[in-house]
Amino acid sequence: MTAFPFDLPLAHFLTMTxxxxxxxxxxxxxxxxxxxxxxxxxxxxGIR
Known part of the structure; x- marks a missing residue:
């Protein structure tokens, strides 16, 4: 569960970028x- 809070903002940041x-x-x-x-x-x- 420790890596999940880091994965979510990273995915959000990549999507936004x-x-x-x-x-x-x-x-x-x-x-x-x-x-x-x-x-x-x-x-x-101009032609007209």
């Missing part, structure tokens, strides 16, 4: 695709 990294990756890809979309819109409006 993984979710933070995944969130950062998703936000980065969304930001880059958003920039591409904005560039397309600007080009479209």
């Amino acid at each position: 993984a979710s933070v990294i995944a969130g950062a990756l998703v936000a980065d890809s969304v930001e880059t695709s958003g920039r591409r979309w904005l560039d397309r819109v600007r080009r479209f409006l």
